[in-house]
Amino acid sequence: MSLKDLLIVSAAVAIGFATTAAAANSKRTFTLAAIEPKGGVTVDKEPFPTAALPEGSGIVLKQPNAEGRWEVSTYLWSAQQITVNQGDDVTLQFVGINGASHPTTIEGYDQSFTLKRGEAHSVSFRAHKAGMFKIICATHGPTMVSELVVTPAAATE
Numbered sequence: 532m533s534l535k536d537l538l539i540v541s542a543a544v545a546i547g548f549a550t551t552a553a554a555a556n557s558k559r560t561f562t563l564a565a566i567e568p569k570g571g572v573t574v575d576k577e578p579f580p581t582a583a584l585p586e587g588s589g590i591v592l593k594q595p596n597a598e599g600r601w602e603v604s605t606y607l608w609s610a611q612q613i614t615v616n617q618g619d620d621v622t623l624q625f626v627g628i629n630g631a632s633h634p635t636t637i638e639g640y641d642q643s644f645t646l647k648r649g650e651a652h653s654v655s656f657r658a659h660k661a662g663m664f665k666i667i668c669a670t671h672g673p674t675m676v677s678e679l680v681v682t683p684a685a686a687t688e
């Protein structure tokens with residue numbers, strides 16, 4: 532390998548490192564909507580289910596109405612998992628769509644607030660701690676839980 536070739540390779544490596552370093556401290560923005568997917572049918576097509584459901588208010592099964600229609604729904608954050616890099620500046624924009632109120636905690640990042648329908652709540656922080664942190668609605672367990680995954684910064688950084 533000539534000196535010129537070596538310089539070209541070195542430059543490419545340097546650019547590669549520069550790109551990696553820039554990516555390690557990015558601004559990341561996500562929207563988590565409080566949603567409630569719903570399904571329903573009449574008992575003449577599908578019988579009302581009798582199997583036990585997980586405990587908690589996160590799954591709602593409504594008895595057949597006068598027309599024999601029953602419904603099932605579940606409360607969720609629209610994103611079940613959010614992955615960022617350690618050091619990223621993260622903004623989570625919460626929007627209340629379904630459900631009157633969601634008392635919410637982001638574990639590990641000391642964030643607690645109540646999200647109401649028709650409102651938005653923005654949380655911004657630097658993801659300084661690597662690990663897996665739950666975003667929990669205290670009302671709608673066990674379904675309304677998402678994961679914030681903070682991947683550790685590379686050891687060379």
Ligand SMILES: [Cu+2]
Pocket residue numbers: 565606630632633634668669670671675
């Ligand atoms: Cu909730």
